[in-house]
Amino acid sequence: MELRQLRYFVAVADELNFGRAAERLRIAGPSLSQQIKALERDLGVRLFDRDRRSVSLTPAGAALLPDTRALLARADDLKRRAGRLSGSESVRLGYVNWLPPDLTSRTAAVAQVHVDAWVAPSHTQAARVADGSLDLAVCWVRTEDLDRLGVRARLLGAxxxxxxxxxxxxxxxxxxxxxxxxxxxxxxxxxxxxxxxxxxxxxxxxxxxxxxxxxxxxxxxxxxxxxxxxxxxxxxxxxxxxxxxxxxxxxxxxxxxxxYWTWSLVWRQNEDRAGVLAAVDALCDGVGDVGIHAPDAWLPADDPHALTG
CATH class of the missing domain: 3.40.190 (D-Maltodextrin-Binding Protein; domain 2)
Known part of the structure; x- marks a missing residue:
């Protein structure tokens, strides 16, 4: 039994649909189904009743779900505490194609920033921050995205x-x-x-x-x-x-x-990890409007940085 399998169990329980859960977890549907079956074998109980039309929790699945959520929460808390004890939390950062050239020197004193190898479009990276796959992302976002995804953004470059x-x-x-x-x-x-x-x-x-x-x-x-x-x-x-x-x-x-095209640093609205918030401050400190608020500059009306100039 692995923690990732327990996360898969919770995702399917939340969605009651293997396709939606696979999309949320960003894995292939057949792989998700195989992992759930492996978890059921390890636990010795069937977690879901499924047919071609519907998915539902079995009584055993419903009984184990609260304990699984609590176990995952404790695992996440353990990881956060370990990061604080090490003196520098691990922070996952995704991007599209641009990063600040001094990213490492800015953040070295406050966090271990690991740049994610998966380079993806802006809307994908913002969604990954929202679902917890990333802690931070450098991407283009709209005010609508901030509200819809539950994330915050600060200007990092343009x-x-x-x-x-x-x-x-x-x-x-x-x-x-x-x-x-x-x-x-x-x-x-x-x-x-x-x-x-x-x-x-x-x-x-x-x-x-x-x-x-x-x-x-x-x-x-x-x-x-x-x-x-x-x-x-x-x-x-x-x-x-x-x-x-x-x-x-x-x-x-x-x-x-x-x-102008803006690059925003994006993080979750409910983020409480000291390392992530310190990395945000370190990366955004001293960033001005980089020319985008000049009288002849243009940004989309829904760009959050267009609202401040």
């Missing part, structure tokens, strides 16, 4: 976005108004949900034109192919372009307004 256009002479490249740009919107909501929300609001607010794609080329080499097909400069996403700009394309500054 990227001023630019456009990429055809034309190989980079010595005298004119600026371009936001209304004269194209904005790519991808049909893949799993990867690009946050970007699509941002891009659609930018287009609505400035008059930029949206271009729907379905090949995931918001960034990467295929992005340049879209730039070549579009007649207008194309907004570059904040996810970063690892491929060098081809010689037949140029970078153009966007003005009137200047679009």
């Amino acid at each position: 990227d001023r976005l630019h456009a990429v256009a055809r034309g190989g002479d980079s010595r005298d490249v004119p600026v371009v108004a936001a209304r004269d740009t194209d904005v790519l919107i991808d049909d893949d909501l799993t990867s690009w949900a946050s970007w699509n929300v941002y891009a659609e609001e930018l287009a609505q607010a400035t008059g930029a034109r949206t271009v729907r794609i379905s090949d995931g080329a918001i960034t990467g080499p295929a992005f340049f192919d879209h730039v070549r097909r579009c007649r207008r400069p194309v907004l570059n996403s904040p996810k970063g372009q690892l491929t060098p700009l081809p010689p037949d394309l140029v970078r153009r500054e966007i003005v009137t307004p200047k679009p």
